Amino acid sequence: AQSVTQLGSHVSVSEGALVLLRCNYSSSVPPYLFWYVQYPNQGLQLLLKYTTGATLVKGINGFEAEFKKSETSFHLTKPSAHMSDAAEYFCAVSEGNFGNEKLTFGTGTRLTIIP
Amino acid sequence: NAGVTQTPKFQVLKTGQSMTLQCAQDMNHNSMYWYRQDPGMGLRLIYYSASEGTTDKGEVPNGYNVSRLNKREFSLRLESAAPSQTSVYFCASSEWDFPSSYEQYFGPGTRLTVT
Numbered sequence A: 001a002q003s004v005t006q007l008g009s010h011v012s013v014s015e016g017a018l019v020l021l022r023c024n025y026s027s028s029v030p031p032y033l034f035w036y037v038q039y040p041n042q043g044l045q046l047l048l049k050y051t052t053g054a055t056l057v058k059g060i061n062g063f064e065a066e067f068k069k070s071e072t073s074f075h076l077t078k079p080s081a082h083m084s085d086a087a088e089y090f091c092a093v094s095e096g097n098f099g100n101e102k103l104t105f106g107t108g109t110r111l112t113i114i115p
Numbered sequence B: 001n002a003g004v005t006q007t008p009k010f011q012v013l014k015t016g017q018s019m020t021l022q023c024a025q026d027m028n029h030n031s032m033y034w035y036r037q038d039p040g041m042g043l044r045l046i047y048y049s050a051s052e053g054t055t056d057k058g059e060v061p062n063g064y065n066v067s068r069l070n071k072r073e074f075s076l077r078l079e080s081a082a083p084s085q086t087s088v089y090f091c092a093s094s095e096w097d098f099p100s101s102y103e104q105y106f107g108p109g110t111r112l113t114v115t
Helices: none
Strands: A003-007 A010-014 A019-026 A032-038 A044-050 A056-058 A064-068 A073-078 A087-094 A103-105 A109-114 B004-007 B010-013 B019-025 B031-037 B043-049 B064-068 B074-078 B087-094 B110-114
Touching: A003 A087, A003 A103, A010 A019, A019 A032, A019 A087, A019 A109, A032 A064, A032 A073, A044 A056, A044 A064, A044 A073, A073 A087, A103 B043, B004 B087, B010 B019, B019 B031, B019 B087, B031 B064, B031 B074, B043 B064, B043 B074, B074 B087
Parallel strands: A010 A109, B010 B110
Antiparallel strands: A003 A019, A019 A073, A032 A044, A032 A087, A056 A064, A064 A073, A087 A103, A087 A109, B004 B019, B019 B074, B031 B043, B031 B087, B064 B074, B087 B110
């Protein structure tokens, strides 16, 4: 069975500082990994995904994540935080089998940006 | 394209009442999902449908039923609502598109309160 652990339910960073949101996963097969963002009172929007190929993945709004198989991690980073980045972020894993694209989500990390 | 739409946006029910949450997608996706989101618990899968005519239980199916009416529509029914079903409900859809997809597209959510 697959699972996702997000360390830190709340993270605060100053505007302009590095954003680092942590995600570790477990999966019995090579995983497909995702980061979603949720702004207040909205649905989830895909930030980036890793399926195969390059392990450093770039997404929207300046975010990127690196798949590290040896560490079973897929941490999300952004070099310089902006006020508009305040939101909740979810890491998710899929086993990526045809007809079984179910996602398992982490419990989320709420990111607060300090002016 | 509207993407994934959900109705209603808000609903208040009394314990024991029934209701159906509607979801439709216009992306011609085969797979559709219903999740519930509760504080500190991330998103949990209630039911999913890998294709028209098929449905399967997810992590938290008790108290819910679903219908995959056609390829576009996937409804979630609460037969006898309980306060424990107070939550935000999200519908999502996806398509197998090896190797670059598995992305799930989310609707805006339905906020349900059961008193």
